[in-house]
Amino acid sequence: xxxxxxxxxxxxxxxxxxxxxxxxxxEQSYRxxxxxxxxxxxxxxxxxxxxxxxxQLTVHHRDGNHDNNPSDGSNWELLCIYCHENEHARxxxxxxxxxxxxxxPQATAxxxxxxxxxxxxxxxx
Numbered sequence: 001x002x003x004x005x006x007x008x009x010x011x012x013x014x015x016x017x018x019x020x021x022x023x024x025x026x027e028q029s030y031r032x033x034x035x036x037x038x039x040x041x042x043x044x045x046x047x048x049x050x051x052x053x054x055x056q057l058t059v060h061h062r063d064g065n066h067d068n069n070p071s072d073g074s075n076w077e078l079l080c081i082y083c084h085e086n087e088h089a090r091x092x093x094x095x096x097x098x099x100x101x102x103x104x105p106q107a108t109a110x111x112x113x114x115x116x117x118x119x120x121x122x123x124x125x
Contacts, residue, residue, distance in 0.1 A: 030069040030076065034059045037073040044083035058084045064091070 040049040040057060049057045060079045061068060068075045079087060 031059050033069075033071070034073055034076045034078060038076075038078050041078065042080040042083055043077040044079055044087070047080050049080075056081050060084050060087060 035054065035057070040054055041047065042049075042057065043060075057078050058081055060077050062075050062077060065075070
């Protein structure tokens with residue numbers, strides 16, 4: 001018959017083992033790998049991060065494919081949450097412009113603001 005102390009120790013062992021498995025799983029995730037590969041600096045605004053603020057640092061996939069996670073990290077860059085949001089907003093803005101433009105050719109500017117300038121300067125002499 002197990003004692004209360006051995007049952008508590010067994011439960012503690014299970015909790016510790018589960019915590020270790022969870023840590024190993026996290027370390028295998030692309031975020032943890034990127035944080036180990038790169039300095040904790042935003043790739044756009046150059047803001048530096050510490051252990052206290054690293055949760056504000058995100059991994060951006062350069063090609064937009066979240067399944068493309070090479071072990072060398074060549075598809076990742078670390079961005080702060082603000083620059084990461086800005087990056088995705090830019091992509092959406094560009095896609096929206098492309099969709100509204102369609103296949104219609106853009107009109108070129110025809111106004112020539114300095115067309116009569118040479119004549120004005122000639123009369124001045």
